[in-house]
Amino acid sequence: MAAPRAYWKGTLKLSLVSCPVALYPASTAVEKTRFHMINRETGNRLKQQMVDTETGDVVEGDQKGRGYEVSKGKYVEIEKDELEAVQIESNHTIDIDSFVPEGEIDKRYLDHPYYIRPDGKAGVDAFAVIRDAMKDQDRVALARIVLTNREHVIAIEPLDKGMLGTTLRYPYELRDADDYFDDIKSPKVTKDMIELAGHILDSKAAHFDPWKFKDEYETALKALVRRKAAGKPIKAAEREEKPSNVVSLMDALQQSLKGGKSGARRSRSTARRPTAHRRAAKKAHRSSARRRKAG
Numbered sequence: 001m002a003a004p005r006a007y008w009k010g011t012l013k014l015s016l017v018s019c020p021v022a023l024y025p026a027s028t029a030v031e032k033t034r035f036h037m038i039n040r041e042t043g044n045r046l047k048q049q050m051v052d053t054e055t056g057d058v059v060e061g062d063q064k065g066r067g068y069e070v071s072k073g074k075y076v077e078i079e080k081d082e083l084e085a086v087q088i089e090s091n092h093t094i095d096i097d098s099f100v101p102e103g104e105i106d107k108r109y110l111d112h113p114y115y116i117r118p119d120g121k122a123g124v125d126a127f128a129v130i131r132d133a134m135k136d137q138d139r140v141a142l143a144r145i146v147l148t149n150r151e152h153v154i155a156i157e158p159l160d161k162g163m164l165g166t167t168l169r170y171p172y173e174l175r176d177a178d179d180y181f182d183d184i185k186s187p188k189v190t191k192d193m194i195e196l197a198g199h200i201l202d203s204k205a206a207h208f209d210p211w212k213f214k215d216e217y218e219t220a221l222k223a224l225v226r227r228k229a230a231g232k233p234i235k236a237a238e239r240e241e242k243p244s245n246v247v248s249l250m251d252a253l254q255q256s257l258k259g260g261k262s263g264a265r266r267s268r269s270t271a272r273r274p275t276a277h278r279r280a281a282k283k284a285h286r287s288s289a290r291r292r293k294a295g
Helices: 080-086 124-137 191-203 216-229 249-271 276-294
Strands: 008-014 017-025 066-071 074-078 093-101 110-118 139-147 150-159 162-168
Touching (some): 008 124, 017 124, 110 124, 110 150, 124 150
Parallel strands (some): 008 093
Antiparallel strands (some): 008 017, 066 074, 093 139, 110 162, 139 150
8 A cells, every 4th residue: 555645744843853744634535425416418527617697607717816705796806926925835844832731722623633743764753752742741732834825723742653733723713602602591400300311421421432433324325326326226215203202301311311221231232242443443542552651
């Protein structure tokens, strides 16, 4: 298998300590099922065209420009060279500004994850020193990086033998939670209800295992495509009946607790037969934990 291509290469710098590093996207959408628009009569793929909303004329490439709407229907055009003038040139350096406790980063700010590893043999020692120092103090580095002509704040933390860098959103990119939560009423909830809910939580207690998550929609899409390609008939899925509304919250909690206990028993019996993926994940987790202890 060919080595993955680096998304970004540069230098990770902490004061006078530096090392060459490479960034690789930690997520991918390659496995997602994608559709193309086609002509239903010919089966040929369609292409999109830009059309003037007022005249209806097709606009060719050399006529297209960028415009910012300053008022309804009025745009100010931004030329290509004007846009390039405000873009930030990358100096290919991740200069660490500060280190913060791991738990202080609000999860709402987390954006895109990247794997960070040494680029070549030079600087491996410096990379390991920065990584292990963060590991010892449970701290995350905050730095700035230029990706695709935009400057981003990136949070860097140890991950196994490498590091994980996650770009962060700026405050203006987040919506204010008060706009959504302020008008939520505070009803009177009894102690018995909270205790019952606590028992339900206990019955569903588990450890984070991403291999348990199944993208049912993606699985159904792939099965649909396979059946259509093979010329097999497609049956419409039967809709599940909606459960009747339980009037009493206490009744709902009590019924949920009864169902949760049987579900917990099934979960424990299933856990005795881990899949190959889960066994591999657990083995990797154990070996990672041993390395951290040894370090």
